[in-house]
Amino acid sequence: MLIRDLEVQRIIDSQFLPADEELQLWLEAALIDYSYDAEVLIRIVDSQEITSLNKQYRHKTGSTNILSFPLEMIEGVPGLYLLGDLVICAEVLEREAREQKKTLNEHWAHIVIHGILHLIGFDHINEKDATEMEAKEINVLHQLQIDNPYQEKEVNG
Numbered sequence: 001m002l003i004r005d006l007e008v009q010r011i012i013d014s015q016f017l018p019a020d021e022e023l024q025l026w027l028e029a030a031l032i033d034y035s036y037d038a039e040v041l042i043r044i045v046d047s048q049e050i051t052s053l054n055k056q057y058r059h060k061t062g063s064t065n066i067l068s069f070p071l072e073m074i075e076g077v078p079g080l081y082l083l084g085d086l087v088i089c090a091e092v093l094e095r096e097a098r099e100q101k102k103t104l105n106e107h108w109a110h111i112v113i114h115g116i117l118h119l120i121g122f123d124h125i126n127e128k129d130a131t132e133m134e135a136k137e138i139n140v141l142h143q144l145q146i147d148n149p150y151q152e153k154e155v156n157g
Contacts, residue, residue, distance in 0.1 A: 050089035068118035
């Protein structure tokens with residue numbers, strides 16, 4: 001049986017944050033095609049912390065929705081496969097969901113899955129890699145009965 005260990009740190013308090021069970025479901029969904037044990041930390045922060053980390057690690061100003069910090073397993077050390085850490089800004093996700101006319105829960109699912117895919121080596125630096133990563137995200141979200149996040153939603157009325 002595969003071990004998929006998830007630690008969640010909620011640095012902010014909000015009624016709109018997903019439950020640990022939802023985060024675990026999204027972790028499992030993102031890793032469905034991979035047969036190794038995994039450990040992930042998700043840290044949910046405010047705009048101030050994500051802005052500071054974005055500047056320190058990516059040399060970019062302003063806040064972002066998620067930062068991924070992949071780790072590599074040390075050769076010869078038994079134990080879980082430490083995929084890495086995800087730092088997610090709840091405020092940015094809430095704003096993006098409103099702007100993109102998505103449900104907050106679906107946007108959380110997308111961003112968590114996006115981050116986990118980064119931890120296992122997917123990227124979107126060039127067009128080919130971006131297309132591959134987006135296809136993987138769309139497929140995983142489809143399995144969760146969540147619409148393609150890259151498709152514009154029609155607005156009625």
